[in-house]
Amino acid sequence: MDKKYDLRIIELSLHNFMNVADGRVKLSCSKDKQRNFGHSDILGIYGQNGSGKTAFIHALAIIKTCLMGQKLNDEVAAYIKKDASSMTIHIGFSACVDEEIWDIFYDVTIQQVQDDNQAKAQISAERISVCNGKNRKQTWISSDSLNVLRPKKNFNDLLKANNIALQVKKGIVQSQGRSFVFSNELYKSMEAIKNRDSISQTRFILMQLKTFATEYLYIVGIKDIGFINLSILMPFYFHIQDNNTHSFGTIAIPIDGPATIPQNACKTVETLINDMNSVLTFLIPDFQLEMQNIGDELDLQGRKMKRIELVSLRNGQAIPLKYESEGIKKILSILHVFVGAFNDSSMTVAIDEFDAGVFEYLLGEILDIFQKSGKGQLIFTSHNLRPLELLDRDFIVFTTTNPKNRYIRLKNVKSNNNLRDFYYRTILLGGQDENLYHETNQYRLQYALRKAGHHGEN
Incomplete structure (x- = not known):
């Protein structure tokens, strides 16, 4: 299956990731049946410091590492939320294959391992699911602590040929902090199985996702x-x-x-x-x-x-x-x-922090031009609110104070509303399902500043 197709991200969900207990973002292109291929798709993430903006970018970087089959950095283990045993990232992609839209979903669970001889961050479960427009969402490949590969009906030939060898390879790959689903070890094993359409299609999907992560996905942290x-x-x-x-x-x-x-x-x-x-x-x-x-x-x-x-x-x-x-x-x-x-x-x-050091008017002009004439996908975090006055509101997501519902789009925004002003009013007056800002108590802050400056006095 030697096919050329476009691919872009349509959604991302985080569970027990840094300060995000649960958070889900659907990108604007997910609403369009044609996924906006050939037109720009933008996601701007706004919110106060420490509210989950950088977590979103870190999650994308981890996905890129998994898809490329590379080792996770040991520091990834520190991203697991306190008191949680593992964290999960779910990402959705859309691919345009010969004018047909395929939605591809990847779920990965990462746990921390206390063993100096192994990687600190290890993948305990992975799953690839596909919906090609004609069928319902189906699991094409799954790997967890109990099963090397699922569903077995798709991998019977592979498992019969070298099930024990696959178990050993999986254990080695996992201990190294790499993805087994996207490992060269699994790909070569599948390549040896001929005349099985299910294996061939799965191999094709894995290779295209790997190519996207390696050549077309850039993360600037x-x-x-x-x-x-x-x-x-x-x-x-x-x-x-x-x-x-x-x-x-x-x-x-x-x-x-x-x-x-x-x-x-x-x-x-x-x-x-x-x-x-x-x-x-x-x-x-x-x-x-x-x-x-x-x-x-x-x-x-x-x-x-x-x-x-x-x-x-x-x-x-x-x-x-x-x-x-x-x-x-x-x-x-x-x-x-x-x-x-x-x-x-x-x-x-x-x-991450696209606006850092960039003149706000220039930032707005750059994003406005990308919105009107660009073809690819741009995801950014920012503290500068100028883009809120220029970008389509569907391109903007806000972080909340609720770690169990970290990302939302503002509701009840009218077509003639200035989103920047609307955001300010929401911070001051509320009106959304979630609070967007932990209010600063100016009196307590003033007292704390004064006290900190007189720490040596009686």
């Missing part, structure tokens, strides 16, 4: 932006696709001085800089990015390297990039994949 703020590294997220090239990922270039990078990486950097400069002209007046070539050298292994320095050009004058503002460096870091999502309906870019 706070930790990534931290390197920028320290002026140590500049992570460039890139997606280059033309008739001759398809390269993707992240390339980190030191900016605290001249950097040495492999010679074959220079072409990638030059391409993404040229692509970005054509857009930067309209984003930042009189600004261009340049890679200055200082010279060639060899590393300790004898590989050809280039010594370079990234500089910004303003009115023809070169300035080392490390001296630019955090906002400009952040724009440079994410611009290439933002351009990719603008033009490619298969791309999804998720950015």
Whole structure:
């Protein structure tokens, strides 16, 4: 089944994840039977500090890791809600396969393991379910602590051939903190079973989800932006696709001085800089990015390297990039994949604190243009309320003070309401099913501030 199709996220649910006991978000495209393929789909998440915005981005990063078959970071174990034994993430995708819509759902349960010889965060259960429009939602593949694979009727040939070997492989994969469903071990075992449509279709779905996570899903978290703020590294997220090239990922270039990078990486950097400069002209007046070539050298292994320095050009004058503002460096870091999502309906870019360091009017203009003319999917968190005045209200979700119902859309918003003003009024006066803000007691806060400043006095 060698098919080309678009794919995008339609929903995400969290259970016992960080400060989210339960929370579910359906993206706007889930309401459209055609899933808005070819048109932009945006999700902006708003709410007070510590209310579950970053948790949403972390969950997407974990899903990306699972789908790629990579090991979960040990710190993922700390995301399990206090007093809970495990956490669960549910995500829904829609795929357009030969003009037919398939909805694909992935559920993963993660537990913490207290064993220094194993991964701290391990996957205890996984399930892939599919609804192809003609049939009801069906479980295509499931793996938990009791069963290697389910339903057995679909995997009888596979289980008969090497059930014990699969059990051993699953135990090894689980102890390493990897997904068994998306592991190469399982994929190769299924590949050996011929002439079984159910196996073939399952293998196809797994590979397409893996391709999406690897090549078309980009997660930009706070930790990534931290390197920028320290002026140590500049992570460039890139997606280059033309008739001759398809390269993707992240390339980190030191900016605290001249950097040495492999010679074959220079072409990638030059391409993404040229692509970005054509857009930067309209984003930042009189600004261009340049890679200055200082010279060639060899590393300790004898590989050809280039010594370079990234500089910004303003009115023809070169300035080392490390001296630019955090906002400009952040724009440079994410611009290439933002351009990719603008033009490619298969791309999804998720950015935590999209507004950090970015001028609010420019932020609004960027999002408004993406809303009107983009093709891909953009997910972001923000504290800046300017986008609320520009984006379709279906694109906006708010966090609540209730950990058992973390994410909601505001109800009773009329077409002539300014969503920004409506949000402020809701914080002050209520009127929704859930509270959106833990009210600050100004008198107690004032007393606490005064007391903290006089801690040494009687």
